[in-house]
Amino acid sequence: MNLLATELSVGLICFLVYRKLYTAWKDRGPPGPRGLPIIGNMLQIRKLPWITFTTWTREYGPIYRINIGGQNAIILGSTKVASDILDRRSGITGDRPQNIVTRILTGDLIFAFSQIGQTWRRMRKASHDALGPQIAKNYHSLQEREAIVLVDEMIQTPLQFNAHIKRASASIVMSIIYGIPIADSKDPIVMNITQFVDRALGAAAPGAFLVEYFTWMQYLPRWMSGWRRYAEFWYQQDSVMLTGLFSKAQTRREKGEDGPSVAAALMDSTEKDALTLVDSAWLSATLYAAGAETSAGQMEWFMISMLLHPEVQTAAQRQLDDVVGRGRMPTFADYDHLPYIRAIVKEVLRWRTVLPIGLPHRVSEDDWYEGFFIAKDSILIPNIWGMNHDPAIYGEDAEAFRPERHLTEDGILASAPKDTKDESHCSYGFGKRICVGRHVANRSLFIEMATILWIFNILPSKDHNGNPMLPDARPTRGDSLNLRPAPFQCEIVPRFENATEIVAQAKSMIV
Incomplete structure (x- = not known):
């Protein structure tokens, strides 16, 4: 009996010592703003959290802690800190936190949101094999084709330029993923998959559902859980839609009717790497979700940047005239020139990224960083906006749109800032979660921007008094997963006589 009592006493002492040490470690975590009881800092980050995070970075430093409904979250506010933690420690920071609603809504099959496991690894490898830097060149011809169709539409109905941009972005991604070009932005296929994307991104946005913070709600009866009924219903509906879409691509593949596409690459995968039909369908949809809306959003910001900075437009057109001339349209053969x-392209992605806050990562074990304790299961949130506007990297004019910051004095591309992976910005993320489609996205943006600037002058619309109406470029519209500009108008005018004839001739050769 005495031996048992001694063992219990020693065990209790060890537990109390461990608890005291662990509490002391937690107290040595990063500093951060005070919040309210229970909800923490939730109310402070409901609107424009990327701006709030940037302000707090100036006050608390490049790594600080906030409380989101009882969940410990670490905000990473500088490129160095984010790279140190998410790139160089990706072995313990590459996972995602559990998102209860998204997991049910997507069957845990959107690998960008899912936690690391065998399915995630297979999906990640398959997507890299289909969209890697060398494979990206296989899609040049269809990207050039869509750029031609885009400017032809803008010639015909210039006031609908925004709809044309959305159609082109959707068509490029649908062609790359499924081998299906899109002729109309209101195509039922596009509308259905866009609604699916909206649901998935909406569920992943911070604060979308209270159950993510008050996790005990997941144990409530189903009849009390409207969020669960919503997620289960749309998972069933979307699974049928996405599987059907992939099956159609499979049928075209079997008939020899398609060209290079992600769907074709997935079907050609070796048995070891092969995914199930459902896995392949959801992987394809994930890649569409990551590409279509973001590309359209970046093109909208491009149009605004040209309206606000006519000197940039003039400089770009001068180079286009020197390299391409006015007798043909730009192609990828001009890329290096x-x-x-x-x-x-780099400056648009830096200046107005459509993803101002990166998707959260999760720490899988206790860690230390520069004297700060980071507890296991902490959420890591990279503030992409703050990194892309860091004066220490981009200069005191970091808020300005200035492509020259990415060029040397001789006018060639400068080396990218450290830890930006040759992108010159952080908009594509970090570590194991970096965007696999970034090489394709960069090329799509390049050929669309080059083609638009080759043929058009983009000019401000005028009010009834003849005064130019400049768009609002403040980053105040949208949520943390989709920063979009406020609606705006502009005039799009061909800049030389035979431009429309050259476009019409080019289109006649692809239709």
């Missing part, structure tokens, strides 16, 4: 256009 148009550094100013490539600098514009």
Whole structure:
């Protein structure tokens, strides 16, 4: 009996010592703003959280802690800190936190949101095999084709430029993923899959559902859980839709009717790497979700940047005239000779990324960083907006749109800032979760921007008094997963006489 009592006493002492040490470690976590009881800092980050995070970075430093409904979250506010933690420690920071609603809504099959496991690894490898830097070149012809169709539409109905941009972005991604070009932005296929994307992104947005913070709600009866009924219903509906879409691509493949596409690459995968039909369907949809809306959003910001900075538009057109001339349209053969256009791509992605806050990561074990304790299961949130506007990296004019910051004095592309992976910005994320489609996305943006600037002058619309109406470029519309500009108008005018004839001739050869 005495031996048992001694063992219990020693065990209790060890537990109390461990608890005291662990509490002391937690108290040595990063600093951060005070919040309210229970809900923490939730109310402070409901609107424009990327702006709030950037302000707090100036006050608390590049790594600080906030409380989101009882969940410990670490905000990463500088490129160095994010790269140290998410790139160089990706072995313990590459996972995602559990998102209860998204997991049910998607069957845990959107690998961008899912936690690391065998299915995630197979999906990640398959997507890299289909969209890697060398494979990206296989899609040049269809990207050029869509750029031609885009400017032809803008010639015919210039006031509907925004709808044309959305159609082109959807068509490029649908062609790359499924081998299906899209002729109309209101195509039922596009509308259905866009609604699916909206549901998935909406569920993943911070604060979308209270059950993510008050997790005890997941144990409530189904009749009390409207969020669960919503998620289960749409998972069933979307599974049928996405599987059917992939099956149609499979049928075209079997008939020899398709060209290079992600769906074709998935069907050609070796048995070891092969995914099930459902896995392949959801992987394809994930890649569409990651590409279509983001590309359309970046093109909208491009149009605004040209309206606000006519000097940039003039400089780009000067280089286009020197390299391409006015007798043909730009192609990817001009890619290496148009550094100013490539600098514009980089600057649009830096200046107004459509994803101002990166998707959260999760720490899988206790860790330390520069004297701060980071507890296991902490959420890591990279503030992409703050990193892309960091004066320490981009200069005191970091808020300005200036493509020249990405060029040397000789006008060639400058080396990218450290830890930006040759992108010159952080908009594609970090570590194991970096965007696999970034090489394709960069090329799509390049050929669309080059083609638009080759043929058009983009000019401000005028009010009834003849005064130019400039768009609002403030980053105040949208949520943390989809930053979009406020609606705006502009005039799109061909800039030389035979431009429309050249476009019409080019289109006649692809239709």
